[in-house]
Amino acid sequence: MKILFTNPAPIIKYGMQPGFEKHGWQTDRLEVPEQTADGLRRKIDAFKPDYLFTDSGVAHQDIIFPILEQTAIPHIYWAIEDPVANAVMAMTWAARSVLSLTPCVEMLDNYKRNGHRAICIPFAIDPDYYYRYPVEPELAMLDAVHIGNNYNVFPERVAAYRYIIQPFIDRSANLAVYGMDWRNPSHAYTLPDRVNKGYLAHECTGPLYSSAKIVLGLHSIVDSATMQSMRTFEVLGCGGFLLTQRTKAISSMFEDHKHLVASSSYRETVELMKYYLPRDEARARIAEQGMKHVHKYHTYERRVAEILQALP
Numbered sequence: 656m657k658i659l660f661t662n663p664a665p666i667i668k669y670g671m672q673p674g675f676e677k678h679g680w681q682t683d684r685l686e687v688p689e690q691t692a693d694g695l696r697r698k699i700d701a702f703k704p705d706y707l708f709t710d711s712g713v714a715h716q717d718i719i720f721p722i723l724e725q726t727a728i729p730h731i732y733w734a735i736e737d738p739v740a741n742a743v744m745a746m747t748w749a750a751r752s753v754l755s756l757t758p759c760v761e762m763l764d765n766y767k768r769n770g771h772r773a774i775c776i777p778f779a780i781d782p783d784y785y786y787r788y789p790v791e792p793e794l795a796m797l798d799a800v801h802i803g804n805n806y807n808v809f810p811e812r813v814a815a816y817r818y819i820i821q822p823f824i825d826r827s828a829n830l831a832v833y834g835m836d837w838r839n840p841s842h843a844y845t846l847p848d849r850v851n852k853g854y855l856a857h858e859c860t861g862p863l864y865s866s867a868k869i870v871l872g873l874h875s876i877v878d879s880a881t882m883q884s885m886r887t888f889e890v891l892g893c894g895g896f897l898l899t900q901r902t903k904a905i906s907s908m909f910e911d912h913k914h915l916v917a918s919s920s921y922r923e924t925v926e927l928m929k930y931y932l933p934r935d936e937a938r939a940r941i942a943e944q945g946m947k948h949v950h951k952y953h954t955y956e957r958r959v960a961e962i963l964q965a966l967p
Contacts, residue, residue: 658731659704660684661695661719665857666735666885667710669784674955678963692718704728710735712748720751729753731962733776737762738876749773753967759882774965777908778885779953785892787865787946794866798828798932799898801871802860802886805836807843809875815900816844818921819871822928824850831867864895868932872899872915880907888953891915891945896938898927908953914945 658675660667663684672682683702685695695718699707709719710733723730732752734745737759745762749755749771756776757763766773794800801820806812823830824847833855837846855863864870870890876882883904890897891914899905901917911917916931918924931938 656706657681657683657702657704658706658708659698659702661690661707661709661715662711663687664710666778667708669857670779670781670955671708671710671733671959673781673783674779674959677956678959690715690718692721695719695722699726699728706731709733709748712736712740712744716747723751731756731966734758734762735778738879738882741765746771754962754965756962759876759879761879761882772965772967774961775881776958776961777881777904777953778883778888779955779958780888780892780949781955782892782950785861785889786950787894788862790866791862794863795868796829797831797867799823799830799869799871800832800863800867801830801873802833802855802863803873803884804834805839805842805844805846806875807836807839807841811877812873812875812900813843815873818924819873819898819900819918820846822921822924823871826925826928828928828932833863860889861893864890864893868896868938869898869928870895872897872905874900874902874904876904877902879904883908887915888949891942891949894942894946896931896942897945898924898931909945909948913941914948915941 658680660672663686675682685698707728708731730752731754732748733756737745737757741762746769755766755771755773757773758777760775763773830850831852832846832850833852837851872887874884880903883902897915899915899917901919905917909915916927918927
């Protein structure tokens with residue numbers, strides 16, 4: 656079987672695409688310069704896919720919807736913006752798809768009510784890409800690192816900036832934060848220049864996760880049993896020691912102080928810093944257990960097996 660991915664995002668390129676390949680499927684993807692209606696038609700004519708697969712859906716409908724109307728190629732939609740965009744965007748794409756995938760299990764009832772076939776497919780990793788990289792001495796000097804943009808629209812996430820990131824700043828830890836908008840004066844939380852490192856390509860994240868003493872995790876959705884930052888799986892897959900904002904998904908999918916450590920307050924983060932920063936062996940033990948856990952249970956090869964069972 657052949658599947659064509661309409662978006663080349665890292666979650667596809669380094670995740671879902673190799674997951675299908677490990678089940679024997681032939682795959683291809685539409686690269687950014689090809690993301691036009693004509694580019695998609697040419698790719699379809701050359702590759703002749705049995706399925707099209709779209710993640711997200713933001714700004715892609717003008718290219719993909721006409722093709723779906725003109726061809727009989729079945730479409731799979733991965734609603735990675737759920738639950739935020741479920742009511743409108745996800746339902747619009749689901750109506751044009753033979754199967755919808757949501758990382759947020761609580762949204763399944765909404766798909767069912769609207770007559771759409773859907774299953775829960777949380778984020779995961781491909782162990783051939785997310786593994787423990789050799790430690791880089793310069794990166795190993797970092798007490799903590801966070802990779803992610805500064806979102807100003809999720810109150811729980813903004814609150815977590817102050818109790819996950821800020822304790823490291825207040826105690827003058829060797830902290831590096833990569834991402835966009837951390838110095839935006841219109842945002843509720845900003846970073847000092849000394850820790851704000853700007854954009855980092857996804858391809859550079861693995862060695863950072865594997866080398867820094869602590870990786871800080873933040874989440875926009877806190878009340879779902881499955882929806883969380885995809886970086887949880889990526890950090891653990893790379894053997895990183897993750898100190899993360901405590902959410903329902905973190906608590907339901909991982910064991911605290913076994914696979915990672917979680918915090919719900921400034922005081923708790925300070926206690927975790929004081930305990931774990933000087934204890935290399937304790938961090939290494941938890942990081943190893945976390946890596947083994949995601950490599951066994953949270954791979955895209957396993958996620959694709961569930962997708963294939965659900966395809967009509």
